[in-house]
Structure formats: C-alpha cells, structure tokens
Amino acid sequence: MEDKECTELHAKGTDIFAISVVSITSQKAGRYRHRPVTASPAQNESTLIDLSKVRFEPINRQAVEASRLWKDQHFAWCEVVEWKAREPLYLDIAIWHEEQLCGLCFANPNASRKRIRIVRLEGRPREKHPLKNRIGALALIAIEQYAQFLGSNILEIQEPLKGAVSHYQKLGFDFDSQGRLVKNLENRVS
Structure with a gap:
C-alpha cells in the first residue's frame, strides 16, 4: 500500500470505542505511576522503568510513521489503517x-x-528501547x-511468528487441542 493511501485511509478517523478502551487502560496502568517496575524479579535494578512515562494511544499516522523507522520491522503497520475501516x-x-x-x-x-x-x-525490533521485553x-x-x-x-494469537511463541507462553498462552495459541480468561477475578 502506498504512503498516500495510508494517509488518506487514516484521515477517516479512529473509532471512539477503541479510544475509550485505551483511555481506560492508561488509567489502569497509571495506578503504578510512581512505582518503578521490572519485567521479572530476576532482572537487576538497571531495568527499572517509570510507568508514568508510558502511554497507550490508538495507532495513528504519527505511530505508523515512527514504525517505519524501525530496523527489520516484521509487519507493515500501514495496513492497520485499512483494517480499522472494516472492523467495527x-x-x-x-x-x-x-x-x-x-x-x-x-x-x-x-x-x-x-x-x-x-x-x-510487535515491539520495536533489534534496537534497544525502554520497554524492551x-x-x-x-x-x-x-x-x-x-x-x-x-x-x-x-x-488467541493469530498466526504467531515461530520465534515469538515462547514469549507468548511466558504471558500465559498455550496451544489448545486445535493447535491455536490461546489464553483462557475464564475464572479470573476482576
């Protein structure tokens, strides 16, 4: 898809429904705003992050442009703009x-x-960044x-990349009887 097409498709706007969920999520993540966290207890203090510097936003033109600067990008994120028009x-x-x-x-x-x-x-591939892993x-x-x-x-992870399966499994995903990589959310306490 051409850059101009991506820009035109994105100009159609972002679904308010998705914006609301991202807003709710940002508020939930904000609860930990002043508590530095590590990805796992085994990591040392050099991996602490301040979640007050993390923000969740809809994928917009600025995000698509920034993703184009990634080295060895796995996906063409410009396509998401087209999908947003079809998926309510x-x-x-x-x-x-x-x-x-x-x-x-x-x-x-x-x-x-x-x-x-x-x-x-997809996380920013190859290059170091504060939210790596x-x-x-x-x-x-x-x-x-x-x-x-x-x-x-x-x-369900749709068509997981082979190298990413172990990462998903660490996040609680596993293969079901039909070979799909899934995480069951039933019986979770809210």
Missing part, C-alpha cells in the same frame, strides 16, 4: 515511552465476541480490559 470493534494500540514508539498491537473480536484475536503485536505484557493490560468489557473469555 477493533482495538489498536501504540505503546509509547515518552516520545519513543516502542510497540504496536491490533486485535479484534470474533462475531460472537467470545474470542479476541491478536492479529499483530515488556510490550506483550503491556499490550495484554489493554487487551484483557477490552475482553472484560466485551465479555470475551479467550485471547
């Missing part, structure tokens, strides 16, 4: 640390709303809030 209940997330784009995610529910497919999820966990904050809002009880 989509959730699109750009994860920023201050002014640096660190990750992107696009997800949408199936027709029954019982399952949410994570169509694309945390993009999946941060995106799941938003996606799980969205799932709760819709009444969905299963998250």
